[in-house]
Amino acid sequence: MDRALELARRGPAHGPNPRVGCVLLAGAAPDGVPGGAPDGAPARVLGEGYHRGAGTPHAEVAALADAAARGHDVRGATAVVTLEPCAHTGRTGPCAHALAEAGVAHVVHALDDPNPAAAGGAAVLRARGVRVTGGVRAAEAGELLRVWATAAGRGTPYVTLKTATSLDGRVAAADGTSRWITGPQARAHAHAVRAEVDAVAVTTGTVLADDPALTARRPDGSLAEHQPLRLVVGRRDVPGGARLRGPGGPLVHVRSHAVADLLAAAAAHEVRHLLVEGGPAFAAALLAAGAVDELHAYLAPVVLGAGPAAVGDLGVTTLAAAPRLRTARVERLGDDVLLVARRDPAPPPAAAPTEGDS
Numbered sequence: 001m002d003r004a005l006e007l008a009r010r011g012p013a014h015g016p017n018p019r020v021g022c023v024l025l026a027g028a029a030p031d032g033v034p035g036g037a038p039d040g041a042p043a044r045v046l047g048e049g050y051h052r053g054a055g056t057p058h059a060e061v062a063a064l065a066d067a068a069a070r071g072h073d074v075r076g077a078t079a080v081v082t083l084e085p086c087a088h089t090g091r092t093g094p095c096a097h098a099l100a101e102a103g104v105a106h107v108v109h110a111l112d113d114p115n116p117a118a119a120g121g122a123a124v125l126r127a128r129g130v131r132v133t134g135g136v137r138a139a140e141a142g143e144l145l146r147v148w149a150t151a152a153g154r155g156t157p158y159v160t161l162k163t164a165t166s167l168d169g170r171v172a173a174a175d176g177t178s179r180w181i182t183g184p185q186a187r188a189h190a191h192a193v194r195a196e197v198d199a200v201a202v203t204t205g206t207v208l209a210d211d212p213a214l215t216a217r218r219p220d221g222s223l224a225e226h227q228p229l230r231l232v233v234g235r236r237d238v239p240g241g242a243r244l245r246g247p248g249g250p251l252v253h254v255r256s257h258a259v260a261d262l263l264a265a266a267a268a269h270e271v272r273h274l275l276v277e278g279g280p281a282f283a284a285a286l287l288a289a290g291a292v293d294e295l296h297a298y299l300a301p302v303v304l305g306a307g308p309a310a311v312g313d314l315g316v317t318t319l320a321a322a323p324r325l326r327t328a329r330v331e332r333l334g335d336d337v338l339l340v341a342r343r344d345p346a347p348p349p350a351a352a353p354t355e356g357d358s
């Protein structure tokens with residue numbers, strides 16, 4: 001499973017599909033060690049695969065093709081997969097059937113599929129006489145697939161709110177100047193995050209004030225390979241000459257103030273991970289709606305004393321009513337600090353592996 005997780009990480013972080021890895025091992029598990037040889041020797045790898053993004057073969061199918069290319073017979077083999085094999089036909093066929101058809105005897109997976117449309121692969125496999133063991137390395141797989149699993153499970157994107165502020169939480173000085181509060185390393189980091197998300201959203205207010213391009217750029221200024229969808233929320237028009245209309249991801253304007261409308265528009269474009277970069281009133285609306293899964297707070301050691309705060313009035317009048325996140329990670333970026341906080345960072349409990357019936 002460690003190897004399968006390593007393979008899964010090679011897939012793209014963005015896109016509607018999860019990052020999944022699969023390793024096919026010779027033999028079933030006579031001694032309870034999946035794929036392990038009875039004498040304790042490492043199991044022979046027949047094939048490996050991972051998912052490279054929507055429309056390309058799933059990890060299981062890639063591993064079966066790899067085994068075939070190596071001339072290996074996979075009948076009686078064990079498939080170790082980071083996610084329960086899917087049971088549905090989307091852009092590609094169902095993996096549970098592909099594994100059963102190929103004669104795989106035992107499937108070991110980490111996470112159950114949270115996507116209602118694709119779940120049920122374990123049951124399909126069991127019905128075809130394949131032994132199934134779930135929950136192996138579930139915590140690690142859960143962390144790798146946290147964004148995707150959250151979004152797929154509830155049908156709306158995982159929302160990361162980004163703020164770049166002075167130490168006293170301000171996003172601009174009293175005269176409106178805001179470039180740049182944070183330093184080059186923090187800004188480069190923010191661009192790397194844009195290259196990993198599906199969409200970036202800002203309000204019309206920020207478009208009119210700052211004219212952002214909302215592109216993912218490399219440190220040399222060139223455009224990264226993946227460009228996020230650009231979402232603007234608010235009723236005013238996006239000016240014809242706005243940088244948002246220049247090179248980069250497609251532009252979608254949501255003429256509304258409702259958080260639900262933005263999330264629905266994003267979901268309609270298959271957005272799993274949405275990065276919101278302002279402004280303050282919309283950040284407050286998101287927090288008040290309980291729609292923020294993760295906060296990326298870039299803090300610069302500069303003090304402004306006046307100017308707009310990163311988050312507008314939330315309607316909180318007493319401390320106990322304030323939304324409180326938990327710190328997941330702190331990173332130093334040059335002179336600045338990035339605080340990554342999450343609504344619920346607790347990893348899923350490492351469930352004991354579950355066995356199939358067959």
Ligand SMILES: NC(=O)c1ccc[n+]([C@@H]2O[C@H](COP(=O)([O-])OP(=O)(O)OC[C@H]3O[C@@H](n4cnc5c(N)ncnc54)[C@H](OP(=O)(O)O)[C@@H]3O)[C@@H](O)[C@H]2O)c1
Pocket residue numbers: 162163164165170171172176178203204205206207209210233234235236237256257258259277278279280281282283285308310312
């Ligand atoms: N450093 C940072 O991290 C950062 C990030 C973003 C912005 N900023 C700065 O913050 C300042 C203010 O930005 P901003 O004008 O975008 O802030 P904002 O107060 O959040 O935006 C207000 C506008 O957003 C639209 N909007 C959409 N949904 C809304 C909702 N639920 N509630 C209220 N308004 C909603 C409305 O536009 P319509 O009237 O068109 O409907 C509204 O006029 C700018 O100077 C910008 O430079 C800094």
